[in-house]
Amino acid sequence: MASLILADAVWLTSCQKKxxxxxxxxxxxxxxxxxxxxxxxxxxxxxFTGKSNAHELSNPRKYSRHWxxxxxxxxxxxxxxxxxxxxxxxxxxxxxxxxLSKNYSYPINAISKLLVYRDKKGILQSQVITxxxxxxxxxxxxxxxxxxxxxEDCDGILINMYLAHKDGTIKKAxxxxxxASSEVLLRIGExxxxxxxxxxxYNYSADDPEGVYWSELIGCSTYYPxxxxxxxxxxxxxxxAVGSGGVGPSPVYTNFVVYSPTNPIGNIKxxxxxxxxxxxxxxxxxxxxxxxxxxxxxxxxxxxxxxFSNDNNxxxxxxxxxxxxxxxxxxxxxxxxxFYPLNGVSPYSPSDQGVLNNDQNGSYDIKLTIxxxxxxxFTVLNYINQANSSIFQYxxxxxxCTTFAINALNSAGFGIPATRGTWHNGQGCNPGDLxxxxxxxxxxxNMSRTxxxxxxxxxxxxxxxx
Numbered sequence: 117m118a119s120l121i122l123a124d125a126v127w128l129t130s131c132q133k134k135x136x137x138x139x140x141x142x143x144x145x146x147x148x149x150x151x152x153x154x155x156x157x158x159x160x161x162x163x164f165t166g167k168s169n170a171h172e173l174s175n176p177r178k179y180s181r182h183w184x185x186x187x188x189x190x191x192x193x194x195x196x197x198x199x200x201x202x203x204x205x206x207x208x209x210x211x212x213x214x215x216l217s218k219n220y221s222y223p224i225n226a227i228s229k230l231l232v233y234r235d236k237k238g239i240l241q242s243q244v245i246t247x248x249x250x251x252x253x254x255x256x257x258x259x260x261x262x263x264x265x266x267x268e269d270c271d272g273i274l275i276n277m278y279l280a281h282k283d284g285t286i287k288k289a290x291x292x293x294x295x296a297s298s299e300v301l302l303r304i305g306e307x308x309x310x311x312x313x314x315x316x317x318y319n320y321s322a323d324d325p326e327g328v329y330w331s332e333l334i335g336c337s338t339y340y341p342x343x344x345x346x347x348x349x350x351x352x353x354x355x356x357a358v359g360s361g362g363v364g365p366s367p368v369y370t371n372f373v374v375y376s377p378t379n380p381i382g383n384i385k386x387x388x389x390x391x392x393x394x395x396x397x398x399x400x401x402x403x404x405x406x407x408x409x410x411x412x413x414x415x416x417x418x419x420x421x422x423x424f425s426n427d428n429n430x431x432x433x434x435x436x437x438x439x440x441x442x443x444x445x446x447x448x449x450x451x452x453x454x455f456y457p458l459n460g461v462s463p464y465s466p467s468d469q470g471v472l473n474n475d476q477n478g479s480y481d482i483k484l485t486i487x488x489x490x491x492x493x494f495t496v497l498n499y500i501n502q503a504n505s506s507i508f509q510y511x512x513x514x515x516x517c518t519t520f521a522i523n524a525l526n527s528a529g530f531g532i533p534a535t536r537g538t539w540h541n542g543q544g545c546n547p548g549d550l551x552x553x554x555x556x557x558x559x560x561x562n563m564s565r566t567x568x569x570x571x572x573x574x575x576x577x578x579x580x581x582x
Contacts, residue, residue: 286352434547
């Protein structure tokens with residue numbers, strides 16, 4: 117028996133009012149739908165006067181501000197008649213994901229729709245439906261919808277859920293008793309398939325520093341084959357037909373990979389052996405904090421390169437590394453060093469043995485150069501040296517390349533900011549936030565800042581000490 121755990125799914129708002137008056141549709145269906153919505157529903161999602169900020173942080177899919185984009189409304193066929201379909205826009209957009217589509221996520225603004233239609237009694241109703249595609253939908257070239265369809269009312273209360281297959285068959289959800297279960301199997305091929313649906317998302321807006329990763333249980337249901345009742349009424353087929361439009365939303369590949377280093381340093385003490393500790397002499401010491409941002413000038417934690425590629429890494433997360441320089445009367449010694457996972461990590465597998473890399477071929481968008489004493493210089497080098505140990509761990513959330521570089525400099529008391537951003541299934545320091553922190557950092561007299569693209573090679577070899 118094939119089975120999979122449906123862990124993360126989707127949220128929808130919706131708006132079905134019990135006391136809506138019987139109305140007739142005029143020739144301009146979109147105008148009438150808008151009048152109906154504004155008269156009966158007025159808004160999407162529940163209102164929490166004075167408490168919206170707290171709720172928004174814990175569950176932005178339900179409480180953050182969102183509204184119909186009436187200028188993009190279309191007329192479509194639904195329930196043996198015509199209906200109006202309207203895209204929904206969130207003021208702070210985020211991505212939703214499900215194990216049905218594995219590593220792909222979808223922008224909430226692309227998969228949530230307001231639907232205004234006439235029920236079997238001729239009364240206008242408005243609902244919000246959200247389409248969560250599965251992996252079959254991705255592989256089919258997005259020509260026909262398959263996945264989960266969730267329908268809720270205006271206040272965010274679940275009305276129905278449907279499971280759409282690629283062959284056009286639809287199964288309807290009926291609630292089961294165990295609403296608190298956190299892990300239920302979706303049994304493929306059986307007449308009944310109990311499943312627990314979750315919302316899961318994270319902010320992807322570059323200018324929203326309050327975005328947080330979040331997850332919420334919607335509830336558990338059992339899917340049964342759709343059996344139409346007497347007279348016209350909305351079915352899974354109706355929702356599938358109006359929502360797919362033959363195309364569907366474009367996915368974003370979010371399970372990015374941070375790869376292993378290309379030029380690992382086998383012995384960091386040997387790599388640093390040319391640096392000489394001569395306090396009070398005419399030797400000069402400086403270390404540059406170099407950042408390659410995913411999107412230069414923004415706090416974006418990652419940037420999509422090619423969302424439809426499975427062969428190469430389609431997400432660029434940036435990189436942070438250090439340029440270490442000693443100037444002597446005889447020559448200048450330069451070494452580039454960055455911190456990496458030995459075998460590669462991802463948001464679903466964030467930890468690995470850490471390893472140092474010769475980053476002399478790396479580039480940066482922004483650089484902070486700090487002149488320092490020999491004591492500060494070798495304090496930073498001693499911190500870096502520990503990463504050459506087999507027990508020193510790389511962790512995408514707590515000790516990545518950016519965290520490591522910040523901690524190395526702060527070990528000598530430089531107070532580099534450590535802003536944490538969010539990404540799918542995790543959060544932590546990152547090149548996007550660090551680059552913007554450097555951009556706005558008040559500089560002391562021993563600091564300088566470069567905000568243009570650059571690269572830096574290693575330089576110099578060891579000379580005999582006189």
